[in-house]
Every structure is written in C-alpha cells, then in structure tokens.
Amino acid sequence: MYIYELTKWPELSWDQAALTGLLADARHRQGKLLGQMTALGFSVQNEANLQALTEDAVRTSEIEGQKVDAGQARSSIARRLGMDEKGLSSVHREVEGIAEVLTDAAGHYEAPLSESRLAGWHAALFPAGRSGMRKITPGAWRTDASGPMQVVSGPMGRENIHYEAPAANRLPDEMARFIEWFNADQRMDKVLAAALAHFWFVTIHPFEDGNGRIARAIADMMLARSEKSPRRFYSMSSQIQRERNAYYEILERSQKSSLDITPWMVWFLGCFNRAVEASEEILESVLFKARFWEAHAGESFNERQKTVILMLLGDFKGGLTSSKWAKLAKCSQDTALRDITDLVSREILQKDEAGGRSTNYHLLLPGGIRRLTAKEK
DSSP states (O other): OOGGGSTTTTOOBOOHHHHHHHHHHHHHHHHHHHHHHHTTOHHHHHHHHHHHHHHHHHHHHHHTTOOOOHHHHHHHHHHHTTOOOTTOOOOOHHHHHHHHHHHHHHHTTTSOOOHHHHHHHHHHHOTTSEETTEEOOTTSOOOSTTSOOEEEESSTTSOEEEEEOOOGGGHHHHHHHHHHHHHSOOOSOHHHHHHHHHHHHHHHOOSSSOHHHHHHHHHHHHHHHHHTOSOOOSOHHHHHHHTHHHHHHHHHHHHTSOSBOHHHHHHHHHHHHHHHHHHHHHHHHHHHHHHHHHHTTTOOOOHHHHHHHHHHHSSOOSOBOHHHHHHHHTOOHHHHHHHHHHHHHTTSEEEOTTOSTTOOEEEOBTTTBOOOOTTTO
C-alpha cells in the first residue's frame, strides 16, 4: 500500500523531537552563511547567487539523467538576473527552460504558487513537447491514457516498480489541496515546510515527466521564504545529486510507509546542512574570482584570453594545457602558446612543476595564491 492510499492522507506527521537538533543546526548554518554573504557586498552576493543557481540547473537535471551545459546555464541565468556576460555561447531552449524555472522560483518566492504557474514551469522544461523520444503534453496534468504513472528500473519485461503514483482522476483535488497548503501562512518552520513540500509534491507526481525537478524548485522556493531572500548561496540539488542513491531510497521507503515521515524529514534536514556546508566551495570560488579581477583591473586581455580565463574562473575540469587552450579558444596551437606565454610572463598563469609534453597551467593571484583543484583538496 502506498502512502496516498491511507485513510488520513495527506495528514503527514513526524517526530518533532527527532528533528530539533537538526533544525537548530540548519538554522544556525543558514544564518551564518547569510551573515557572511551580507558582509561581502552586492557584487560578490550576485556572483555567488549566479554560481549557486547555475549549479542547481546543472545538478537538478543530472539527477534525472539529463545533461545541461554549465556555460549555457550560466549565460541564461545571468541574463535573467540582469548580469549579461559577454563571450558565452548561445543557449539551447531546454537549458533556457530550467533557468526560467529556477530563477522564477527563487526570484519570486513571495508570489503564490498556482496551477498556471506550475504549468508554465512544466512547459518551460519541455519546450518541444517531448521527453526524450516520447511525446508528452507540456503544462498539463498527466492522464492514465497509457496506463498508470510508474517509476521503474530494469529491462523491459523484468521491470522493478519503485513507485506507482495516484490515479490521474485524483490530480485536480490532490493538487488543489497541495497548492492551498503551500500558499497558506505556515505555522511550521519554513525549512521543515520545504522538506514537506518536496515530499508531498513528488508523491502526487502530477506531470508526465519533470516532477523531480519541479519538486526541488518548489523546495527551493520555500527555502527562499525561510531566508526572505531571492538570492541562493548554496545548492540543494548539488548535494542531492551527490547523495542520489540515498535520495531515491528514502523517497521510495517513505512512500511505502505510514503517514509518519520522520525518516524523510531527518534525511532532508541532514542533506540541507551538508548543502550549506558545501557552499564554502562556492564562496571560495566567488572570492577568488572577485580578487582576480580586482588584482588585474585595467590590464588588457585579448578575446581568446578573456574566454579561457572566464572558463578557468568557472567550473573548469582538469588541467589546462596548450592543446586544451587551442580547442577552447578555437585557435592554432602556436597562437595558444603565445597567449599562454604572455600570461605566464605577467604572472597571471603559472606552469606546473611536472612539465613535459603536456604541461599544465593554473591561474594565480598576486603573491602566488591559486585555487586548489578538487584533487588537491
């Protein structure tokens, strides 16, 4: 029996005593982070917000097996935040869609949730009316025309059914009740409300696809209400992606359990705490970027150098070689080497000690300070 089949659904409950310590820790971390960011000024806050939302766009899609280009996501989100960045690539409309959902959820967190708003989010996620090869109806509740909505894994004929959602004829009433609750003046702490909203929405599973991404956007919207700020300085989706297996396991177990969802609430608060803790990486990256441009204010860079430096200051993976520079800047190997040699001579790039045929380079701040790679950390 699924949880929504129980007589008193959706009267969900939890053991408040089991959550007290986790919630206090969450609120402490949240307040500390907001205090740190407030002290750093608007330009750093805006960059941290942009970086966190970009992480959200990439990772919330990754959880569902969708690949989103980080550069395109950043470009789309930057434009929506009024932070146009030159030199970034054109954006695919599906990337525009996830950017639209995330910036609307956080940027207009005080606006009420509605059926039309949710429909708009869904339509933005599926602009071509397809989920992979399958045709779907964007912006509309699912139907049972092709059978019940099931979450399955395994080969055809030997599928493992992890979850079966409520029948489609229940959706109007289920969603009306959920939306009314979400828009009501919550007496519970809004971090707990974010956990409850995520679970409740994804259990109803009202759309043909995209329910997980929308559930996480809804949770982020409630977290923004908890902070009374449209700026995001951490990425819950990034942390959920790191803990993806545990995320799906606790959802499945809770949806087949009683109306007491304490295990889910405990997991969500723990994940939230770990997400805020991980925000130190975002802050470190943002501060390095701000200090880099401050240190090199007034210096000239050609367009190729600007393009690659922006990438190095972003979510750049692996080492930088002259071959990789040539590919990123769309230039010859000789031109790449000239660009690099110029930056090395100005102590903006530094050659790694290893040397050899595939010499790696990294960005420097004055005084020889550089960002550590994930491997070095």
